[in-house]
Amino acid sequence: MKTGSLLPQTILLVLTIATMETALIWALQIAPADKLQGDVQRIFYFHLGCIWPGFVAFFYVLYASIRYLISRASKWDRRAFASGQVGLAFCTMVLVTGPIWAKPTWGVWWAWDARLTSTLIMWLIFLGYVMMRDYIDDQKMRERLSAVLGIIGASMVPFVYFSTRWFEVQHPKPVVMGDAESGIKDPNMVIALLLALAAFTLLYLFLWRRGTELAEGDAKLSELRMRMNALEEEA
Amino acid sequence: MNQEPANNLMYLTAAYSAIWLILAYFLTVLVLKNRRLARELEQLEQRVSNMEKNKAP
Numbered sequence: 001m002k003t004g005s006l007l008p009q010t011i012l013l014v015l016t017i018a019t020m021e022t023a024l025i026w027a028l029q030i031a032p033a034d035k036l037q038g039d040v041q042r043i044f045y046f047h048l049g050c051i052w053p054g055f056v057a058f059f060y061v062l063y064a065s066i067r068y069l070i071s072r073a074s075k076w077d078r079r080a081f082a083s084g085q086v087g088l089a090f091c092t093m094v095l096v097t098g099p100i101w102a103k104p105t106w107g108v109w110w111a112w113d114a115r116l117t118s119t120l121i122m123w124l125i126f127l128g129y130v131m132m133r134d135y136i137d138d139q140k141m142r143e144r145l146s147a148v149l150g151i152i153g154a155s156m157v158p159f160v161y162f163s164t165r166w167f168e169v170q171h172p173k174p175v176v177m178g179d180a181e182s183g184i185k186d187p188n189m190v191i192a193l194l195l196a197l198a199a200f201t202l203l204y205l206f207l208w209r210r211g212t213e214l215a216e217g218d219a220k221l222s223e224l225r226m227r228m229n230a231l232e233e234e235a
Numbered sequence: 236m237n238q239e240p241a242n243n244l245m246y247l248t249a250a251y252s253a254i255w256l257i258l259a260y261f262l263t264v265l266v267l268k269n270r271r272l273a274r275e276l277e278q279l280e281q282r283v284s285n286m287e288k289n290k291a292p
Contacts (some may be wrong), residue, residue, distance in 0.1 A: 028251075040243040043250040050254070089261045093254050100250040104243055203258075210265055217272045224279040231286045 009209065016202040023049065023195035031192040043101040045189075049196025050093040053204040055157050057087030058126070060208075062154035065147035074219060077143040080150050081133065082211030086204050088126040095123055106170060114167035118160045125153035139222070 027045035034041030064080035067073075098116070099109040110116060129149045136142040164171055184190060 038243045040246050042247055046251065046254055086261075089257060093257050096253045096257065097250040100246050100253065104246050207261070207265070210269075214265065214268055214272060217269075217276060221272065221276055221279065224276070224283055228279060228283050228286065231283065231290065235286070235290065 009206070012202065012206045012209070016199065016206050019195060019202055020199040023192065023199040026188065026192040026195050031188045032186055037105055040101060040104050043097055045192045045196040046200075047094060047097045047101060048193060049200045050090045050097070052197055053200040054087050054090035054094065055161070056201065057083045057090060057204055057208070058122070058154040058157050061087065061129075061150040062157075065150040065154070068143060068147045072143075074139075074143060075216075077146060078215035078219065079208075079212055081130075081146060082208050082215055084126055084129050084150055084153070085211050086207045088123070088130055089207075090200065090204070091119070091123045091126065095119060102170075111170040113169035113171060114163035115160065115169045115171035118156060118163050122153060122156040122160055125149065125156065129153055 023045070027042050031042065031045070033039050060083040061080045064076045064083065068076035068080060098119075102111070103109050129146060132149065133142055133146060136145065163169060184193065
């Protein structure tokens with residue numbers, strides 16, 4: 001399917017791959033190993049690198065869903081859905097890498113604390129958001145329900161973020177915008193984190209754009225089907 | 236810290252592998268959907284255009 005200009009997408013893809021590779025080299029080679037955790041702490045760069053663009057993706061779902069509910073224009077539903085899908089993929093990465101990091105540091109794969117549980121609930125809501133669309137045939141109903149569920153899911157983001165401040169949790173305190181003693185100090189660690197954040201943000205933009213084009217293609221397909229049905233009825 | 240450094244590397248490898256596997260799965264689904272959609276769009280456009288030609292006086 002050929003939609004949109006290929007040049008900006010190619011540039012975006014090349015930038016994403018280059019930043020991702022640099023982030024990998026910085027996270028695995030250049031950034032020093034943590035004194036307490038050793039090499040396993042290097043999971044942190046991509047674990048956090050995934051969740052921030054994931055939050056951005058969910059906030060965009062919130063924005064586009066509200067725009068949809070106000071305007072009832074399907075383009076906002078398609079944009080929200082494309083963003084929700086990418087957010088779900090990033091959130092899955094976080095939920096998979098988190099326990100792999102937790103096992104050697106906490107001694108357990110999972111703790112039912114506020115941060116982990118709220119992240120899991122948010123993931124389940126967006127899993128439902130993505131899956132629901134295949135089960136509702138009525139387009140307007142599907143778009144309305146998606147918008148409502150998207151708003152509910154995205155409303156979890158502040159709760160997930162602030163859960164480490166509001167509750168006693170096993171999960172470490174925030175590193176970004178956190179307390180003075182909870183941040184990372186080594187400049188190479190900061191660079192590795194910033195590169196991972198940049199790489200996943202670029203990846204989000206690339207995937208969101210592709211997802212939006214796919215959703216637009218789907219809409220065009222439905223339109224053609226309706227036209228064909230009308231022509232068949234006329235014949 | 237509960238694990239030996241050698242074990243640590245195993246966890247590190249597992250975490251980074253998981254990220255690439257999830258990303259590869261997502262990209263594969265996206266590419267397959269794109270191909271299916273392109274095929275269906277082409278077929279439908281062809282059919283609709285044929286029907287419109289036949290309908291025209």
